[in-house]
Amino acid sequence: MAVKRAKIRLFLDAKLAAKQSLDLSRAQAHYLFGVMRLGVGDLVAAFNGQDGEWSCEVTSAGKRGGVLTCLEQAAPQINPPDLWLMFAPVKKARTDFIVEKATEMGAARIMPVQSDFTNSERFRLDRQQAHAIEAAEQCGGTFVPVVVDLQKLETLLRNWPDDRRIMLCDETLAGTRATLTAQKPGKWAILIGPEGGFSPDELATLRRLPFVTSVSLGPRILRADTAAVAALALWQSTLGDWK
Amino acid sequence: MAVKRAKIRLFLDAKLAAKQSLDLSRAQAHYLFGVMRLGVGDLVAAFNGQDGEWSCEVTSAGKRGGVLTCLEQAAPQINPPDLWLMFAPVKKARTDFIVEKATEMGAARIMPVQSDFTNSERFRLDRQQAHAIEAAEQCGGTFVPVVVDLQKLETLLRNWPDDRRIMLCDETLAGTRATLTAQKPGKWAILIGPEGGFSPDELATLRRLPFVTSVSLGPRILRADTAAVAALALWQSTLGDWK
Structure with missing residues (x-):
């Protein structure tokens, strides 16, 4: 089943893998929940520069933090030429x-x-x-x-x-x-x-x-x-x- | 004799030819004499999109206007591809x-x-x-x-x-x-x-x-x-x- 691609893309300095929980910084939480008005259950695309793009679900949303949970890889890692x-x-x-x-x-x-x-x-x-x-x-x-x-x-x-x-x-x-x-x-x-x-x-x-x-x-x-x-x-x- | 190239380049919507006098607008006069501090005798490069680049001398400089006089062509007209x-x-x-x-x-x-x-x-x-x-x-x-x-x-x-x-x-x-x-x-x-x-x-x-x-x-x-x-x-x- 193809995963619906999220519109918001976020770079996260963390390991991305199935079922992985990702803690959000205060700034990231502010951006996702304050500015972009996302909430629990919404999708976010995350990448870390190494593990491709992952479709993640917001599983906790607060003013000062939050948690994303990796669902599955939505795009493979593609590196540019050296x-x-x-x-x-x-x-x-x-x-x-x-x-x-x-x-x-x-x-x-x-x-x-x-x-x-x-x-x-x-x-x-x-x-x-x-x-x-x-x-x-x-x-x-x-x-x-x-x-x-x-x-x-x-x-x-x-x-x-x-x-x-x-x-x-x-x-x-x-x-x-x-x-x-x-x-x-x-x-x-x-x-x-x-x-x-x-x-x-x-x-x-x-x-x-x-x-x-x-x-x-x-x-x-x-x-x-x-x-x-x-x-x-x-x-x-x-x-x-x-x- | 090679003409010394002027540092300031100005687009002028006027015919450029040897000994031609060029009237400056108020904005151009402000830029050359107010901002760039040029005066009579200084050189300015002028181009009009057709006649190449001309080395011009400031022959009159005022707050609201001024005159440049074309000395000689400093660079030929070069058009880009179509x-x-x-x-x-x-x-x-x-x-x-x-x-x-x-x-x-x-x-x-x-x-x-x-x-x-x-x-x-x-x-x-x-x-x-x-x-x-x-x-x-x-x-x-x-x-x-x-x-x-x-x-x-x-x-x-x-x-x-x-x-x-x-x-x-x-x-x-x-x-x-x-x-x-x-x-x-x-x-x-x-x-x-x-x-x-x-x-x-x-x-x-x-x-x-x-x-x-x-x-x-x-x-x-x-x-x-x-x-x-x-x-x-x-x-x-x-x-x-x-x-």
């Missing part, structure tokens, strides 16, 4: 946007990087991880990308894993789309340049690295947030899971 | 975003469409055309896409020009990327479905139309604004001007 998104943080609203879009577009890991010409060095990790969770709840995914803290580009490149390639989006080094088509899927990272571009030192380093493939995002200047979505679309449609 | 973007208007901030991103990504025409399940029917044409101009000023382009008023999808499709194909982004009809690769460049329009998807009637109509090519934007549900950027990236990198 793709990292590296970008220089920009103004708050646009960084929020990049995290939201990276989640929708199927990045597995969201990595702010500090390059020589990075405009903004502030990055609120807890806030952005919450933002990724919210985007996953909205977009119907069962996976939540890991958001990591700001790292220096130089350090990242120095310790770069042997088995992961970088798709570099920078006008000055740009190759054609065919450059990417000729590559193999697998472990990749997208690197978006900061609004001021990379420094000459960074460009010299990037040019020497054997795991870097550079591609063009066209003749117009893109904002960092536009570039992130465009680069993810290019990669997903060429090497990723857009079948 | 690509239309059709989308169902969504909430204000996200519609703003779609117009901004469509400009950066090189759409020639921005067309809000009203489909059966369109969430929002409000579309402020003047505001969105101004938004496209602002995006063009920011992104360094010399072209400003034309924003047209809200039209019914049904009417648009009934009067569709013979020589223009549609790239349809809808999960239920989706083809693979190879479907698009097999097509020829030229006159195209991208059609993004509304957040509730197309209605069964619309899908039946779209299926019958010989000029429609449908493509997948991947296995995740994308918001309308994400879908717009992703679709533009897919088209530009396959049939457009991303060389």
Whole structure:
């Protein structure tokens, strides 16, 4: 029997399995019972990033808490390709946007990087991880990308894993789309340049690295947030899971 | 002698040619002289969507107006491919975003469409055309896409020009990327479905139309604004001007 899909999707940091009880936090209870007006017997879809989507029933509803009980799995766990998104943080609203879009577009890991010409060095990790969770709840995914803290580009490149390639989006080094088509899927990272571009030192380093493939995002200047979505679309449609 | 490029870019609805004088509106004068603190002798880059980018000198600066004088052309006129973007208007901030991103990504025409399940029917044409101009000023382009008023999808499709194909982004009809690769460049329009998807009637109509090519934007549900950027990236990198 097909389980009716719930309209409200909730990320829960707990094991999901048949008959499992799930305690709700005060904030979750407020959202479900106060804002969304659910009550005992209503259905909620829960996912934890690992066990797929579960159809859950509200079995206890209070102002400060509540309990969901897992009925059965409504959708399997689907993970995106092993793709990292590296970008220089920009103004708050646009960084929020990049995290939201990276989640929708199927990045597995969201990595702010500090390059020589990075405009903004502030990055609120807890806030952005919450933002990724919210985007996953909205977009119907069962996976939540890991958001990591700001790292220096130089350090990242120095310790770069042997088995992961970088798709570099920078006008000055740009190759054609065919450059990417000729590559193999697998472990990749997208690197978006900061609004001021990379420094000459960074460009010299990037040019020497054997795991870097550079591609063009066209003749117009893109904002960092536009570039992130465009680069993810290019990669997903060429090497990723857009079948 | 190379002309020094001005940092401030201004769209002006006037003929641009050597020695041409350009009268500034009160709002433009306020922006240049009040906000940006320019004065007589400073350089401004001007474009009108037709004559490329011109290096202009401030030759008169007042509180309520001013004059620029064209020195010489600093960049040629570059038009994007003949690509239309059709989308169902969504909430204000996200519609703003779609117009901004469509400009950066090189759409020639921005067309809000009203489909059966369109969430929002409000579309402020003047505001969105101004938004496209602002995006063009920011992104360094010399072209400003034309924003047209809200039209019914049904009417648009009934009067569709013979020589223009549609790239349809809808999960239920989706083809693979190879479907698009097999097509020829030229006159195209991208059609993004509304957040509730197309209605069964619309899908039946779209299926019958010989000029429609449908493509997948991947296995995740994308918001309308994400879908717009992703679709533009897919088209530009396959049939457009991303060389």
